[in-house]
Amino acid sequence: MMRFGLIGLGGIGLVRKSALEQSEACELTAAFDLNQTLLDDLPPHVARFNDADSLLKSDSCDAVIISTPTHFHEDLAIAALENGKHVIVEKPMASSLQASINMADTARRCNKVLTVGFNHRYFAAIKDIKQAIDSGVIGTLRYVKGFAGHTGLSEFKSKWMYDKDIMGGGTLMDNGIHTLDLVCYLMNDPIKTVSGMISTETWQLDRSEDNAFVQMRSESGIMGSLHSSWTEWKGYHFYVEAYGDLGMARAYYAPMHSTIITLDKPGGHATKKRNFYIGSIFREKFKGWQSTVIQTFIEELDDFIRLTENGPAGAIATSDDGVRSIAIPNAVYQSDADTTIVNLNNLWQAPQKQGN
């Protein structure tokens, strides 16, 4: 059993807690939150701490999950890694590109695993379309496009959630970052160039965009795009679509479903397969959306443990994936300000070997 410490027991921290409790491979053994009353309901075997430093210096856990507001991620992750803990940090990895690079560098220096909570990779529909792409049934991958939207300010319970200095941006760093990661994950090729546009017109927030359009091209020429929105009046949903020269694969949430179309030749006879994830739809109806997230967190924990044992990364987002997901929004902000196409290498050079 891997022993986990949890730092931050707010909205997503409590979902993390449930995943640790339900996982057969992990146990929650330590916890800290600035709001100490949140520690009151923990079972007696969980060590409660008055500050993060004492938790990280203690032998109460082997790994920590950091689910605090984003501007604390850098200092907490670096302290955890330097104290010999493996780390899962919530998205967005950090409030700035430099902070995320510092975190990834520290993980390499300390030889510890650092991963980023891109749990949408574990959605059943995403796994199905990833498999369709990797198996080659849709032919050679040409482009991946995504959309992520919700209604913006009405979704947030705290101001820091739309504060650029804390979150590093607006919709692109909030809901968009999950789908941005999915687009890059499915493209599965280093991103070479990025351009984009942002708008702050609807919510009029200081530098936090309410809409962003992203365009990318990878080293081998695959194209990627994303529209991220805080003005999606239809409510929370996202989708990703991958197009090859012999078909396409689409994953949508919520409710979860996927479509895979394969052709015998470009423009030829099409075979369509639609998947409805009835189990997940019913589970969410009775146990809420959190039940899907818990499921994905448990699978993510299994991959995390494998990575700490030098096994394959599986679907987990490595620290370099996390840095990429911060570098691209920053490239979009630069592209919008300068009306240029940004060479991503000028902002961040991905290490040759994709490791932790």
Ligand SMILES: NC(=O)c1ccc[n+]([C@@H]2O[C@H](COP(=O)([O-])OP(=O)(O)OC[C@H]3O[C@@H](n4cnc5c(N)ncnc54)[C@H](O)[C@@H]3O)[C@@H](O)[C@H]2O)c1
């Ligand atoms: N994976 C996902 O889909 C997902 C969903 C929601 C939020 N998040 C991310 O998780 C993080 C937390 O978001 P949330 O919605 O749970 O916020 P929240 O405000 O509900 O919870 C944050 C918790 O952290 C505590 N806290 C604040 N500063 C702290 C510190 N320095 N040390 C210890 N505890 C501290 C607060 O008391 C609070 O209980 C953010 O980075 C957010 O972007 C990820």
